[in-house]
Amino acid sequence: MEIVDRCIDVALHGVATTLNKRDANIFRLAAMILRPRFPIQSATLLAVCDKYFQLHRDDLIESAQVVRNGWITSPSRFRDSLEFRLRFLLK
Numbered sequence: 001m002e003i004v005d006r007c008i009d010v011a012l013h014g015v016a017t018t019l020n021k022r023d024a025n026i027f028r029l030a031a032m033i034l035r036p037r038f039p040i041q042s043a044t045l046l047a048v049c050d051k052y053f054q055l056h057r058d059d060l061i062e063s064a065q066v067v068r069n070g071w072i073t074s075p076s077r078f079r080d081s082l083e084f085r086l087r088f089l090l091k
Contacts, residue, residue, distance in 0.1 A: 003071075004081045011041035012089065016048050021059040022071055024052040029063045029072065033079045038086050 006023065007030040010016050016023065031045035053060045061069075072078045 004078065004085065007045065007082060008085050008089065010048050011038070011045050011086065014044045014048060016052075019048070019052045021056065021061075022069075024049040024056075024059060025061050025063075025066050026071055028053075028060075029066050029075075030078070030082055032063065033075070034082060034086070037083060041086060 003023075003026055006016075007027060010027060011030070011034065016027070019027075027045045027049045031042045031049070034045070035042040066072050067075060
């Protein structure tokens with residue numbers, strides 16, 4: 001499953017079946033990106049990654065590092081994809 005799809009799934013359902021350092025940091029970035037237009041879904045994503053980071057504090061990295069690691073290549077394209085899919089699904 002593509003990472004945008006996983007973010008949307010977690011944002012809508014609040015459950016992440018598997019979560020690792022990469023996914024938790026991407027979900028956190030997605031939550032920050034979505035906060036202005038989709039505050040409920042943003043809060044859901046944050047709650048999921050907060051649970052992960054409570055157990056794995058050293059895995060939390062800066063959002064810019066997510067991009068430097070190549071986990072997200074284009075933050076603006078990531079934002080556009082997230083917002084487009086959420087708008088479509090929440091109609």
